[in-house]
Amino acid sequence: MESRGRTRQTFFAFAGRYGVVMAWALLIALFGVLLGSSFLAVSTFQTIFGTQAVLLILSLGLLLALLVGEFDLSIVGAMSISVMLVGVLNVLHGWPIWLAVLAALGSGVVIGAINALLVVRLGIASIVVTLGAGTFWSGVGYGLYATTIPGIDPRLSSVMNGRLLGLPLGFYYAAALTVAFWYVVALTPLGRYLYFVGANRTVSQLSGIRVDLIRGGSLVVSATLASFAGIVLAGMLGSSTPSASSTYLLPAFAAVFLGTTTIQVGKFNPWGTFVAVYFLITGITGLQLYGFSGWVVDVFYGGSLVAAVALSRGFARKSAA
Amino acid sequence: MESKMRPSRRVVRSPLAALVPVVASLLVAGCGPAGGVKSAAPADDKCVAAAKAKVDAAKAPVTFTFGGPSFNASAARGKTIYWIATTGDIPFTKAVYGGFEAAAKAAGVKVNFFDGRGQTSEQLRGMQQAIAAKADLIVLQAIPVGLMGAAVSAAKSAGIPIVEAFNVDSTAPKSAGATASVSFAYSQVGGLLAANVAAGSGCNATAVAINSSDVPVSVPEMDGIKAGFRELCPSTCKLDVRDALIADWSTKVGPLTQNAVADRKVNWLLPVYDGMVQFVTPAVRQANSTAKIASFNASPGIVDDLKTSGSPFTVDIGAPLGWAGWAVADQSLRILTGAAPVNDEKIPLRVFDKANAKGIDFKGAETAIYGGSYVNEYKRLWGLG
Numbered sequence: 001m002e003s004r005g006r007t008r009q010t011f012f013a014f015a016g017r018y019g020v021v022m023a024w025a026l027l028i029a030l031f032g033v034l035l036g037s038s039f040l041a042v043s044t045f046q047t048i049f050g051t052q053a054v055l056l057i058l059s060l061g062l063l064l065a066l067l068v069g070e071f072d073l074s075i076v077g078a079m080s081i082s083v084m085l086v087g088v089l090n091v092l093h094g095w096p097i098w099l100a101v102l103a104a105l106g107s108g109v110v111i112g113a114i115n116a117l118l119v120v121r122l123g124i125a126s127i128v129v130t131l132g133a134g135t136f137w138s139g140v141g142y143g144l145y146a147t148t149i150p151g152i153d154p155r156l157s158s159v160m161n162g163r164l165l166g167l168p169l170g171f172y173y174a175a176a177l178t179v180a181f182w183y184v185v186a187l188t189p190l191g192r193y194l195y196f197v198g199a200n201r202t203v204s205q206l207s208g209i210r211v212d213l214i215r216g217g218s219l220v221v222s223a224t225l226a227s228f229a230g231i232v233l234a235g236m237l238g239s240s241t242p243s244a245s246s247t248y249l250l251p252a253f254a255a256v257f258l259g260t261t262t263i264q265v266g267k268f269n270p271w272g273t274f275v276a277v278y279f280l281i282t283g284i285t286g287l288q289l290y291g292f293s294g295w296v297v298d299v300f301y302g303g304s305l306v307a308a309v310a311l312s313r314g315f316a317r318k319s320a321a
Numbered sequence: 322m323e324s325k326m327r328p329s330r331r332v333v334r335s336p337l338a339a340l341v342p343v344v345a346s347l348l349v350a351g352c353g354p355a356g357g358v359k360s361a362a363p364a365d366d367k368c369v370a371a372a373k374a375k376v377d378a379a380k381a382p383v384t385f386t387f388g389g390p391s392f393n394a395s396a397a398r399g400k401t402i403y404w405i406a407t408t409g410d411i412p413f414t415k416a417v418y419g420g421f422e423a424a425a426k427a428a429g430v431k432v433n434f435f436d437g438r439g440q441t442s443e444q445l446r447g448m449q450q451a452i453a454a455k456a457d458l459i460v461l462q463a464i465p466v467g468l469m470g471a472a473v474s475a476a477k478s479a480g481i482p483i484v485e486a487f488n489v490d491s492t493a494p495k496s497a498g499a500t501a502s503v504s505f506a507y508s509q510v511g512g513l514l515a516a517n518v519a520a521g522s523g524c525n526a527t528a529v530a531i532n533s534s535d536v537p538v539s540v541p542e543m544d545g546i547k548a549g550f551r552e553l554c555p556s557t558c559k560l561d562v563r564d565a566l567i568a569d570w571s572t573k574v575g576p577l578t579q580n581a582v583a584d585r586k587v588n589w590l591l592p593v594y595d596g597m598v599q600f601v602t603p604a605v606r607q608a609n610s611t612a613k614i615a616s617f618n619a620s621p622g623i624v625d626d627l628k629t630s631g632s633p634f635t636v637d638i639g640a641p642l643g644w645a646g647w648a649v650a651d652q653s654l655r656i657l658t659g660a661a662p663v664n665d666e667k668i669p670l671r672v673f674d675k676a677n678a679k680g681i682d683f684k685g686a687e688t689a690i691y692g693g694s695y696v697n698e699y700k701r702l703w704g705l706g
């Protein structure tokens with residue numbers, strides 16, 4: 001009787017941990033049956049894996065801020081500035097592309113440092129600071145140049161769109177970042193500090209952890225990665241436009257929160273975010289190939305998030321019972 | 322088009338200078354509408370007659386004037402076209418793509434629709450999907466070709482031609498990277514808006530155009546409005562231009578309008594797209610202004626308001642959207658069959674106002690709204706009729 005209960009607990013714990021991964025596999029199988037070769041073609045998976053590098057990089061940065069209990073709503077503002085700086089400096093002012101990229105990356109450090117200063121030093125809630133900062137920097141992005149700037153140095157596109165095993169290099173940068181984040185978060189003392197600070201700031205402080213440094217540093221890294229995502233986007237597009245970044249905010253939050261329902265259930269974790277990004281885009285691609293568009297995609301996006309979190313919570317309760 | 326995409330002199334010279342417009346806008350915010358309104362002048366009969374002649378000609382039902390040349394479209398049978406829309410959930414896209422799909426079916430061509438959802442990232446994904454699927458041709462609908470520069474280069478390397486739709490003025494050169502272009506005569510739309518204002522005001526207009534500068538084709542439309550005023554009433558018509566980005570229409574167009582009509586001499590408002598009219602009309606009413614509204618697109622559901630008694634919405638210029646879809650198919654089929662693309666598909670425009678709108682059922686068939694017949698004409702050009 002007791003062993004049956006333990007088996008039940010193990011099953012629910014497994015289902016909770018790998019539910020989204022299994023749902024992802026089921027989704028592929030379902031669309032494979034419904035659409036046949038048009039979905040199972042190599043080109044479909046090249047599209048699925050090759051187009052989400054920007055979102056994954058942005059989400060990983062956001063994950064770090066959320067990990068220490070801070071919101072960062074300024075990521076799309078930082079991304080917008082970065083995208084525009086690459087175009088403005090390289091195309092309009094003739095800067096070498098490497099210098100424009102460096103300036104764009106530097107803008108993320110500055111934006112993150114300002115956020116950190118206001119949040120950590122002045123004690124203003126991060127949701128307020130970054131909400132304002134996001135809007136401010138998005139506006140500055142439009143101020144830099146209101147429309148599309150084509151003609152960015154093609155070397156940046158080559159660095160992002162060049163192919164390796166059929167996938168663009170941007171995918172490998174995002175995947176490498178995922179591995180690096182997983183290493184830091186799961187296998188280093190810093191990773192444990194990050195979780196401690198996110199779980200209980202006061203206890204962390206009393207334990208000797210440099211809480212302010214970790215909170216501020218996370219906000220700087222978050223904004224810097226957002227700038228890097230902007231550089232990748234500019235490279236993938238081969239152009240700059242201030243409107244390109246604004247639509248990334250909610251998908252990034254969705255990916256990070258959906259990521260908490262898998263691999264390390266209940267925790268913000270890099271592999272969970274990775275799975276979430278590609279699970280969502282697999283569903284959307286399948287729906288689009290099936291002929292759906294518009295509202296169905298939004299319903300799938302939002303519905304998946306709520307359903308996954310609810311199921312994960314349910315499995316967690318069952319496994320604990 | 323390359324020149325259109327080339328950065329203008331509005332370039333900010335340093336990142337810090339980007340703060341200048343922010344500060345300037347704060348300073349200007351308290352200054353009310355731009356001053357310098359011209360005093361009323363007597364009507365200029367010659368100007369009114371010229372403007373009225375232009376308007377009357379454009380109010381008549383349209384006719385098919387596109388002359389080809391003809392080609393054999395059956396050679397395109399079985400090929401695949403990807404249509405990547407800037408966003409799929411607007412009536413414009415549905416109507417144009419509906420026409421395109423019907424035309425493609427008539428020619429035996431397979432079509433795939435990709436909804437760009439108004440997001441650059443999605444539009445890029447659509448391009449990548451089309452290239453990976455080895456499409457025979459890609460249509461970019463209202464997505465600047467320059468924005469997709471890297472993907473367009475990849476398509477070119479893969480031998481996939483690009484047709485840009487509704488990105489540039491029909492009289493302008495195609496964008497760099499595009500194989501061919503299909504579009505409306507946006508500059509002519511601007512000219513017709515100016516002619517309507519001149520005719521309706523006795524060539525004594527104080528007009529405010531509400532631009533949406535982030536939409537590339539706003540440029541030729543605005544240029545057309547300015548050229549129209551210069552041609553018809555350079556000394557008696559005054560034009561001010563305000564701006565609201567497309568994402569800000571719902572929050573900024575209303576206040577902009579109220580600010581504009583606070584000057585009681587303003588007698589015409591020109592929102593460049595009729596999707597703005599729903600925000601302009603309430604602001605005009607709230608201000609008890611007598612200003613009239615003229616716009617472009619004749620969007621289903623919006624153009625009907627011309628019939629509403631007492632509505633300030635007076636003129637809406639439209640183009641038959643199903644027809645435009647067949648025009649995109651015509652250009653695409655020419656490329657797929659190896660025929661030379663044409664410079665201008667000559668998609669017609671029609672002016673609707675309170676007078677001719679009375680006799681039109683805007684919920685009816687497109688041919689009943691605009692007149693003209695195009696399906697058989699295109700089929701004849703394609704050797705299918």
